[in-house]
Amino acid sequence: MDKAETALLALRMRDWVSQAGAHIRHHIHDPLHVQTKSSRKDLVTNLDKQTERDLIAAIRTEYPQAQIMGEEGSGDHVTDLKGLVFFVDPIDGTMNFVKQKYNFAIMIGAYIDGAPHVGVILNVMRQELYWGGPQLGVFKNETPIKAVSPLSLEDGLFGINSGMLAYDRYHSHQLFKTSAGMRILGSAGIEYIQLLEGRQVAYLSHLAPWDVAAGRVMAETLGMSVSRLDGHPLDMLSSGDVLIATAPTVADIRAIALDQPR
């Protein structure tokens, strides 16, 4: 895809998530139909499902050949990454959406033959739209974002999945003690935004492809590392533990989490 086509794709993706965000804000105080999925902490609502259907219909109108992986099941059963593939998370942070009406995101990632191409993350209630990719750079609304200055783990705030911290996975209690502090935000998209803005230096979580896709495009464009904790590349067809961080922080975290010599 050349730069003009990529810019048009990004414009469309921004438009789709902006419209979806406006719809959610308009209905934010409507009664919700809330269901559980894998556990009582894994929720889906009628607005998650409706938003996914709307986003997928918009994608199919403009890119009928593309494959679409959607969290709530209205997309395709994607088994390879050939061609243009969209990853859709209609509401990221559904628990926050239900309990706080705040701190949730809409995310779409577009990949070509498995390579990150364009990502968009909308902080719905703050109406802050992060978007970009390797051909375009990264922007918050219309303002370019520059690469963040790398900090050591000691000097930075660390975002982590609550389960990992509770069960001390990957020596996360020691990671907590070594870092300037830990933050648990309840939305991968909102965590990614903290990294893009340089407010946190790392995020460690167990994520599905739709959780990781959009933010990965922008984090990598800004020079951050997005990989499995041991450094293996992500497989965008399966869930797994993901570490997103600036280079010096990756080394600090691996030394503690995997007992690696520095």
Ligand code: IPD
């Ligand atoms: C969840 C959130 C959460 C992360 C979970 C995700 P959802 O997404 O991003 O922060 O810890 O792994 O599943 O289910 O609210 O879209």
Ligand code: CA
């Ligand atoms: Ca979701």
Ligand code: CA
């Ligand atoms: Ca999610």
